[in-house]
Amino acid sequence: MRDISRRKNAEAQLLASESRYRLAMKAITGFVYDWEMASDQLVVSEGYAELLGQEFNTKLSIRQWWKDYIHPDDYALLKAQVLATANTKPERFQASFRIRHQDGSWLHVASRSMIVYGENGQANRI
Secondary structure (H helix, E strand, O other): OOOOHHHHHHHHHHHHHHHHHHHHHHHOOOOOEEEEOOOOEEEEOOHHHHHHOOOOOOOOOHHHHHHHHEOHHHHHHHHHHHHHHHHHOOOEEEEEEEEEOOOOOEEEEEEEEEOEEOOOOOEEEO
């Protein structure tokens, strides 16, 4: 016989944490994203579909997503803001821009991000 109460307790805590996270994600008008820079892939929360009226295409790179969904007048400025972070290495990044909704309209959004840097000093995730 083996005492597995610690493992069961850890599993219960993990499930409770996951439940709180899902409730928080449903409570916001928006979505949470994780941009892994090395693979250039973006993972989004369920709120993406609700906000933009479509499912996220996981085959798109972030660069292609930007070209397809960020307003052309905002694209260059946003790109410059992201590139400028390479010099200043802030912990947080904020920007406002427009994203195209499935119906063709433009939504004004505010993006607030945390930047995770690797040992080499390069941003790994936003």
